[in-house]
Amino acid sequence: MPEWPEMERYRTLLGERIAGARLQDVEVTREKSINMPVEQFKAELLGRSVWYVERRGKHLIFHLDNGKRLLLHLMLGGWLFYGSEEEKPERTVQITLTFPQGKLYFIGLRLGYLHLLSVRELDERLKDLGPEPFDSRLTQDRFRALFKGKRGVLKGALVDQKVIAGIGNCYADEIAFTAGVRPGARIPALTDETWSRLYAAMHAKLQQAVSLGGYMEDRFTTDDLLTGGYNDNCQVYDRGGEPCLRCGSEIVREEINSRKVFYCPSCQHEA
Numbered sequence: 001m002p003e004w005p006e007m008e009r010y011r012t013l014l015g016e017r018i019a020g021a022r023l024q025d026v027e028v029t030r031e032k033s034i035n036m037p038v039e040q041f042k043a044e045l046l047g048r049s050v051w052y053v054e055r056r057g058k059h060l061i062f063h064l065d066n067g068k069r070l071l072l073h074l075m076l077g078g079w080l081f082y083g084s085e086e087e088k089p090e091r092t093v094q095i096t097l098t099f100p101q102g103k104l105y106f107i108g109l110r111l112g113y114l115h116l117l118s119v120r121e122l123d124e125r126l127k128d129l130g131p132e133p134f135d136s137r138l139t140q141d142r143f144r145a146l147f148k149g150k151r152g153v154l155k156g157a158l159v160d161q162k163v164i165a166g167i168g169n170c171y172a173d174e175i176a177f178t179a180g181v182r183p184g185a186r187i188p189a190l191t192d193e194t195w196s197r198l199y200a201a202m203h204a205k206l207q208q209a210v211s212l213g214g215y216m217e218d219r220f221t222t223d224d225l226l227t228g229g230y231n232d233n234c235q236v237y238d239r240g241g242e243p244c245l246r247c248g249s250e251i252v253r254e255e256i257n258s259r260k261v262f263y264c265p266s267c268q269h270e271a
Helices: 004-018 037-047 119-126 141-147 154-158 170-178 190-211 229-233
Strands: 023-028 050-057 059-064 070-073 079-083 093-099 102-107 111-119 251-254 260-262
Touching: 004 079, 004 102, 004 190, 023 037, 037 111, 037 190, 070 119, 102 190, 111 119, 141 190, 154 170, 154 260, 170 190, 170 260, 190 229
Parallel strands: none
Antiparallel strands: 023 093, 050 059, 059 070, 070 111, 079 102, 093 102, 251 260
């Protein structure tokens, strides 16, 4: 599932290509991916311009010139491609938005969606999201306070979008590795030093991941050579049974509360 780095990269790439562009055509092949009848959705969008694209957690928000918003959540398996009909991947497309310079294809929206909302509806939909990882108000003290009173394991809280918006399975494990703590560590047992390392690791890993194009390998355009670059730089995620890049120990894959976790038993500790 796309996380903070993948959605932040999409935000940048979309801003470069469709900001200020007018929608010339709308095609929907899966009505469940939108929140109203297809003809109404098309009528509401045709001729509208996208002023800019914003990201909130794992969501993208397309700001339209009439004050309405398109809210996108790709969920598991969803991705975006921008280009011509000839360049389009041989994959099932649920929604296509046509702009003067190219088409934006929404692919794999079996669980994901693109909903047209008013500002009030959007605010209601996103009201429970936690702060952004790089919010200037998210100091180290406030970061730690977000976990206050929680009795569960670290990973469960890191991927809870009500705690911090944007972190998912991949980067929770990568952050924990960088901080030297196991994803299954109990939150009450974590030391002051560990909290400091987690705060620094969150910023370091997310910045590194977005600079390398994130871990999802599906290209945004045919000439996109950056997207997916972090996949070859994952230190523990999805590397169960492989040697740790730091110490050589075998990376462990476990399940905690039906969620898979990856960690190095030598480099990462319980507190």
